[in-house]
Amino acid sequence: MAASGLAPPLLLALVLFCVLPTRSSSQAAPFKCSSTATCTALVDYISPNRTTLAHIQTLFTVRSFRSLLGANNLPPSTSPNTTVEAQRPTKVPFPCVCRNGTGVSNGKPLYKVVKDDGLYHIAVEVFSGLVTYQQIAAANNITNVNLILVGQELWIPLPCSCDDVDGAKVVHYGHVVQSGGTLEAIAQDYGTTVPALTRLNNGVNDSSLLAGQVLDVPVKANNSFLVLAACNSSVRSDSQDYPLLVANNTYIFTAMGCVKCKCDPSNNWTLQCEPSGAKPTNWSTCPAMQYCQGADGSLLSLGNTTATSCGAATCAYAGFNRNQTIFTTLATPTCPANTPGN
Numbered sequence: 339m340a341a342s343g344l345a346p347p348l349l350l351a352l353v354l355f356c357v358l359p360t361r362s363s364s365q366a367a368p369f370k371c372s373s374t375a376t377c378t379a380l381v382d383y384i385s386p387n388r389t390t391l392a393h394i395q396t397l398f399t400v401r402s403f404r405s406l407l408g409a410n411n412l413p414p415s416t417s418p419n420t421t422v423e424a425q426r427p428t429k430v431p432f433p434c435v436c437r438n439g440t441g442v443s444n445g446k447p448l449y450k451v452v453k454d455d456g457l458y459h460i461a462v463e464v465f466s467g468l469v470t471y472q473q474i475a476a477a478n479n480i481t482n483v484n485l486i487l488v489g490q491e492l493w494i495p496l497p498c499s500c501d502d503v504d505g506a507k508v509v510h511y512g513h514v515v516q517s518g519g520t521l522e523a524i525a526q527d528y529g530t531t532v533p534a535l536t537r538l539n540n541g542v543n544d545s546s547l548l549a550g551q552v553l554d555v556p557v558k559a560n561n562s563f564l565v566l567a568a569c570n571s572s573v574r575s576d577s578q579d580y581p582l583l584v585a586n587n588t589y590i591f592t593a594m595g596c597v598k599c600k601c602d603p604s605n606n607w608t609l610q611c612e613p614s615g616a617k618p619t620n621w622s623t624c625p626a627m628q629y630c631q632g633a634d635g636s637l638l639s640l641g642n643t644t645a646t647s648c649g650a651a652t653c654a655y656a657g658f659n660r661n662q663t664i665f666t667t668l669a670t671p672t673c674p675a676n677t678p679g680n
């Protein structure tokens with residue numbers, strides 16, 4: 339599965355002089371991950387230089403620009419040319435998979451070596467310390483870390499996890515600790531607890547916490563304090579995007595870009611999905627979409643609602659498969675035990 343065996347025409351052999359990475363190895367400790375499912379995770383990218391959203395999308399091989407916007411709660415009209423100031427964190431969504439007890443980005447991002455690159459520079463500067471050069475070397479089966487080749491494609495194994503935490507589905511967010519950050523403040527900001535942070539991060543404590551360290555922060559589906567609270571969805575466990583978790587006030591595109599889902603806390607933390615329309619993809623390549631059947635036998639398409647005796651039922655997104663089907667399910671509101679009848 340590791341990326342890049344054969345590189346395209348290799349122009350120049352490069353020599354890297356290894357520089358003393360004493361701190362970076364602890365900063366980029368891998369996250370524990372034993373789930374068999376794949377998932378979407380987030381990581382902070384802190385560019386050392388002023389950059390653009392388009393550059394971040396390219397650097398991280400983010401397939402959909404819209405998912406980058408969604409993760410950062412930016413409106414769909416945002417231009418890829420939008421400037422991102424140096425040192426300002428941008429949340430990058432990426433696919434995660436568990437391998438041998440730790441989580442890594444699933445085959446992405448792919449970085450193409452340019453002239454004068456070295457593994458240490460790529461790890462610590464280009465990817466701002468989210469990985470170590472040793473991790474890049476291991477992921478790419480590079481035996482001589484002093485030798486990488488111009489044009490060679492490197493898989494950058496970002497830290498992540500797909501594990502449930504305390505029995506709850508969560509989004510694992512690789513939070514880069516800012517100077518002055520404390521576990522208590524981080525736990526509070528993202529709606530988790532200090533013991534959970536300690537447990538997920540090899541016993542980290544405030545005195546061992548370093549600025550720049552990447553912390554595994556589990557963001558729960560239902561937490562009223564956090565910016566990153568995620569909505570619950572009806573996606574079935576055999577769907578390719580299960581567990582589909584969409585953060586508070588964000589939206590994502592799924593089902594090959596054919597479905598747009600948003601998480602609006604004011605809608606009882608329930609994910610709202612609708613056909614994305616023709617724009618994001620070539621609509622003719624979208625999988626066939628199931629209809630929902632209302633109580634009165636009427637057919638509803640994804641996102642449509644129908645009245646029931648105790649509120650509106652919605653034709654909700656339930657996942658998709660490679661066999662070209664987008665599944666739906668009728669999500670009915672929970673009726674109070676005794677409806678005031680007649």
Ligand SMILES: *[C@@H]1O[C@H](CO)[C@@H](O)[C@H](O)[C@H]1NC(C)=O
Pocket residue numbers: 417418419
């Ligand atoms: C982005 O900037 C380039 C030049 O800097 C310009 O040609 C292009 O039209 C811009 N794209 C958008 C979407 O604004």
Ligand SMILES: *[C@@H]1O[C@H](CO)[C@@H](O)[C@H](O)[C@H]1NC(C)=O
Pocket residue numbers: 438
């Ligand atoms: C799996 O992890 C163990 C210890 O963490 C290590 O010894 C082993 O080499 C790893 N296996 C692979 C295939 O990476």
Ligand SMILES: *[C@@H]1O[C@H](CO)[C@@H](O)[C@H](O)[C@H]1NC(C)=O
Pocket residue numbers: 386387463464
């Ligand atoms: C940031 O800018 C400096 C100076 O222009 C340059 O040397 C360095 O490679 C840049 N870093 C990245 C990650 O682009």
Ligand SMILES: *[C@@H]1O[C@H](CO)[C@@H](O)[C@H](O)[C@H]1NC(C)=O
Pocket residue numbers: 479
């Ligand atoms: C790693 O590289 C070595 C030597 O180049 C090779 O023998 C081995 O098969 C490679 N392993 C993988 C998993 O590609």
Ligand SMILES: *[C@@H]1O[C@H](CO)[C@@H](O)[C@H](O)[C@H]1NC(C)=O
Pocket residue numbers: 541542543544545546
């Ligand atoms: C914090 O963690 C470090 C490193 O694991 C350890 O040496 C230190 O004793 C811990 N401090 C406290 C107060 O637990």
Ligand SMILES: *[C@@H]1O[C@H](CO)[C@@H](O)[C@H](O)[C@H]1NC(C)=O
Pocket residue numbers: 560561606607
């Ligand atoms: C969210 O969790 C809190 C307690 O943690 C609970 O009181 C509240 O009802 C939950 N909200 C939803 C929509 O499940």
Ligand SMILES: *[C@@H]1O[C@H](CO)[C@@H](O)[C@H](O)[C@H]1NC(C)=O
Pocket residue numbers: 411561562563564565566567586587603
């Ligand atoms: C949802 O996110 C917004 C920022 O987009 C934040 O201001 C708000 O407090 C969050 N709400 C909840 C309930 O988490």
Ligand SMILES: *[C@@H]1O[C@H](CO)[C@@H](O)[C@H](O)[C@H]1NC(C)=O
Pocket residue numbers: 559560570571572
């Ligand atoms: C989320 O959905 C699952 C399955 O539909 C349900 O069991 C669970 O109670 C829901 N959680 C919340 C917080 O609504």
Ligand SMILES: *[C@@H]1O[C@H](CO)[C@@H](O)[C@H](O)[C@H]1NC(C)=O
Pocket residue numbers: 606671672
């Ligand atoms: C929100 O969800 C809770 C638990 O699922 C339910 O009891 C409540 O009626 C819902 N509220 C609305 C306005 O749908």
Ligand SMILES: *[C@@H]1O[C@H](CO)[C@@H](O)[C@H](O)[C@H]1NC(C)=O
Pocket residue numbers: 620621622623
């Ligand atoms: C969409 O796909 C169809 C069939 O593959 C093709 O005929 C059509 O030209 C495509 N349209 C666009 C705008 O790419």
Ligand SMILES: *[C@@H]1O[C@H](CO)[C@@H](O)[C@H](O)[C@H]1NC(C)=O
Pocket residue numbers: 612613639640641642643
């Ligand atoms: C169903 O939803 C679509 C948008 O997804 C809307 O255009 C259409 O009018 C709705 N149909 C009904 C019957 O509400």
Ligand SMILES: *[C@@H]1O[C@H](CO)[C@@H](O)[C@H](O)[C@H]1NC(C)=O
Pocket residue numbers: 661
């Ligand atoms: C895929 O669809 C075909 C026909 O459309 C069906 O025969 C087949 O069983 C389906 N496969 C799966 C795995 O659902």
